[in-house]
Amino acid sequence: MKRRHFVKTISATGLGLAAARSPLLAFRGAPSEKVVVAVMGLNGRGTVLGRVFAKTPNAAVAYVCDVDAQVLAKGATAVGEAQGNAPKSLADFRRALDDKAVDALVVAAPDHWHAPATILALSAGKHVYLEKPCGHNPREGELLVEAQRKTGRVVQMGTQRRSSPRCIEAMQAIRDGVIGRPYFAKAWYANRRKSIGRGKTVSVPSGLDYELWQGPAPRTPYRDNVIHYNWHWFKRWGTGEICNNGTHELDVARWALGVDYPVRVTSAGGRYHFADDWEFTDTQEASFEFEGQRAIVWQGLSCNAFPTEKRGRGTIVYGTTGSMLIDQDGYTVYDLDNKAVKESLESASADPLAPSGDDKLTGHHIANFVEAVRTGAPVSQPITEGAKTVLLCHLGNIAQWTGRALRTDPRSGHILGDDEAMGYWQREYAPGWTPVV
Numbered sequence: 176m177k178r179r180h181f182v183k184t185i186s187a188t189g190l191g192l193a194a195a196r197s198p199l200l201a202f203r204g205a206p207s208e209k210v211v212v213a214v215m216g217l218n219g220r221g222t223v224l225g226r227v228f229a230k231t232p233n234a235a236v237a238y239v240c241d242v243d244a245q246v247l248a249k250g251a252t253a254v255g256e257a258q259g260n261a262p263k264s265l266a267d268f269r270r271a272l273d274d275k276a277v278d279a280l281v282v283a284a285p286d287h288w289h290a291p292a293t294i295l296a297l298s299a300g301k302h303v304y305l306e307k308p309c310g311h312n313p314r315e316g317e318l319l320v321e322a323q324r325k326t327g328r329v330v331q332m333g334t335q336r337r338s339s340p341r342c343i344e345a346m347q348a349i350r351d352g353v354i355g356r357p358y359f360a361k362a363w364y365a366n367r368r369k370s371i372g373r374g375k376t377v378s379v380p381s382g383l384d385y386e387l388w389q390g391p392a393p394r395t396p397y398r399d400n401v402i403h404y405n406w407h408w409f410k411r412w413g414t415g416e417i418c419n420n421g422t423h424e425l426d427v428a429r430w431a432l433g434v435d436y437p438v439r440v441t442s443a444g445g446r447y448h449f450a451d452d453w454e455f456t457d458t459q460e461a462s463f464e465f466e467g468q469r470a471i472v473w474q475g476l477s478c479n480a481f482p483t484e485k486r487g488r489g490t491i492v493y494g495t496t497g498s499m500l501i502d503q504d505g506y507t508v509y510d511l512d513n514k515a516v517k518e519s520l521e522s523a524s525a526d527p528l529a530p531s532g533d534d535k536l537t538g539h540h541i542a543n544f545v546e547a548v549r550t551g552a553p554v555s556q557p558i559t560e561g562a563k564t565v566l567l568c569h570l571g572n573i574a575q576w577t578g579r580a581l582r583t584d585p586r587s588g589h590i591l592g593d594d595e596a597m598g599y600w601q602r603e604y605a606p607g608w609t610p611v612v
Contacts, residue, residue, distance in 0.1 A: 209234060210235070210279060210545045210549060211234075211235050211237045211276055211277050212235070212237065212238075212279045212280070212281050213237060213277050213280050214228070214238070214281040215241075215282050216240070216283035216284030216288070217246050217247060218246045218250075219403075219404070220283045221239075221241070221283030222250040222254065223537065224281050224537070225239055225281070226253055226257040227537050227541050229254050229257040230258075231541050233545055233549060234545045235258070237262055237271070237276065237277055238263045238265055238268075238271040238274070238277065239251050239262045239263075239264055240264075240266070240267065240268035240271060241266070242266055242267075242384040242385075242388045243384075243402075244383070247264050247265075251264045268280065272299040272301060273299075277301060278302060279303060279304060279548060280296035280301050280302075280303050281303075282296075282304070282306055283306045285388075285406050285407075285413070286311050286407070287391055287392045289306065289308065289309055289315070290309065290316075290318060290319055291390065291391045293319055293322070293330065294319070294322050297328050297330070298326070302328045302330070302544075303328065303329070303331070304331050304544050305330060305333060306332075307332055307334055307422040307565065308414050308419075308568060308569075309332050309561050310565060312569060312602045313569045313570075313601070314601035314602075315610065316566055317562070319562060322612045323557075323559070329544065329554060330554075331543070331544040331557070332557075332558055332560075332562075333537075333540065334422060334423055334556050334564065335536040335537050336503065336536060337426070337430070337555035337556040338540040338542075338555040338556075339503070339536050341506060341519050342427065342501065342505075344506075345431075345506040345519070348499070348508070348517070349431055349494075353517065354493070354496055354497040354499050354508065355495030357431055357432050357469075357492050357493065357494040358432070358469050358494065359469070359470050359472075359492075359493040360428035360431055360470075360471045360472075360490055360491065361428075361471075361474070361491045361493075362428045362472070362473045362474070363476075364416065364420040364424060364475050364487070365480045365483065365487050366420075366476070366480055367478060367480040368457070368477045368478050370448075370453075371453055372452065373400070373451060374400035374401065375398065375400075376396045376398055376399075377398070377399045378397070385397050389605065391604050391610070392412055392604070393411065393605050394605060407419050409452070409454050413455070414455075414569070415455030415572055416457070416475045417459060417461060417473060417571045418568040418572070421473050421568050423488070424473065425471065425568060426556075427490040427501055428473075429471065429564055431490070431492040431499070431501070432469045432471065434465040434466075434467075435465075435585070436566070436584065436586065437463040437464055437465050437570065437583050437585070437588070438464055438466055438585050439462075439581065439583065440461065440463055440464075440567075440570045440571060440580065440581040440583060441462045441574055441579075442459060442460070442462070442572075442574035442575035443461075444458045444459030444460060444461075444575060445457075448478035448479065449478065455572070456477075457478045458476055458477070459473070459474070459575065460472060460474050460475075461475075463567055463570070463571075465585070466585050484500055488503075496510070496511060497510045497516070504520050504521055505519045505520035505521055506519055506520070507519075540555060543555045563588070566588045569599075570588065570590075572599075573596050573599045577595060577596050577599075579593075579596075581596055
């Protein structure tokens with residue numbers, strides 16, 4: 176992100192970035208060195224990530240950052256207890272990027288911040304652990320891939336099943352032919368979310384820097400039903416359930432089938448359960464067709480938790496000689512007579528529907544990231560792959576918004592012959608915040 180695009184923002188806050196350093200190697204030197212991180216966004220998931228980084232060998236949390244003073248204090252305490260010494264607390268994460276001792280930024284802020292914050296960190300010479308979805312819109316995913324290639328830094332997206340030993344084992348079993356030729360996958364998520372009601376314009380709460388919270392997003396008055404979680408369901412900041420939780424399941428499906436970009440995308444659904452300010456679907460079935468006679472279906476039920484295969488979330492992969500059921504705990508293989516013929520499971524370490532996602536897989540994924548930064552080892556979910564999965568989610572939303580099938584380029588995912596649909600490819604930014612690599 177070129178510095179001239181941040182002049183207005185920097186002038187308004189009195190803060191800026193240190194001059195962008197020359198890209199370094201993907202690792203800083205001797206493997207004995209610790210990877211020092213700053214964590215951005217502490218409400219829920221960010222505090223979990225901070226605690227896990229604090230406990231991970233060869234890692235340390237130097238800064239925790241949040242625009243809400245109460246959230247910041249609580250998160251700093253939790254991370255400090257896990258680490259044994261307190262990290263520094265900052266309202267504005269950009270100050271942490273000025274510190275040459277910081278190796279990486281951990282981004283767990285709302286979705287509209289994901290790509291801009293990552294590009295800022297990369298331009299400052301930092302590595303990035305980035306929560307899903309990697310961007311607010313398809314164009315941001317492309318910019319992230321470009322920025323990572325330009326800087327040579329490590330960018331790991333937080334779809335932690337890519338680091339799950341049992342999920343890796345499952346994918347190898349599929350490659351080895353355990354279910355024959357895989358050709359179809361069904362991914363799902365079901366929860367029982369409550370109504371967010373009709374919000375009112377009110378004064379910004381004390382201790383919240385709402386200006387910085389909005390950051391790259393166009394400005395709008397503060398409403399009482401948005402912060403700190405319901406922003407997920409507003410298009411200005413969030414990306415809906417398909418990007419929020421569908422990213423995990425669709426990533427497993429895409430991984431299992433060995434597919435990249437689709438050729439056709441459709442979606443059916445709507446906001447069926449409640450009449451309120453929620454702007455995305457709470458009920459959706461999106462379909463993705465790929466070359467080579469392969470397809471994926473995503474079913475999202477935000478307000479009805481009726482399970483599939485006794486699970487609130489998961490993925491089933493269908494093949495010519497059998498099927499495989501995969502969730503966060505492992506996998507089961509069935510033959511064509513529906514008999515379980517192989518199983519690799521461990522007991523659940525956390526509630527699979529909990530927003531914080533505090534589980535063993537997060538530890539595996541963070542350890543993989545730390546090793547990559549220290550030694551140059553490959554990350555489990557590089558942004559080049561993560562962005563492909565997130566693009567599926569965005570295309571599912573675009574198909575829903577346009578109400579028609581999308582034809583897409585199997586080499587890039589770009590929508591073909593539909594200028595209106597391609598109008599959703601990128602967003603409008605607040606003045607001074609347009610990301611450029």
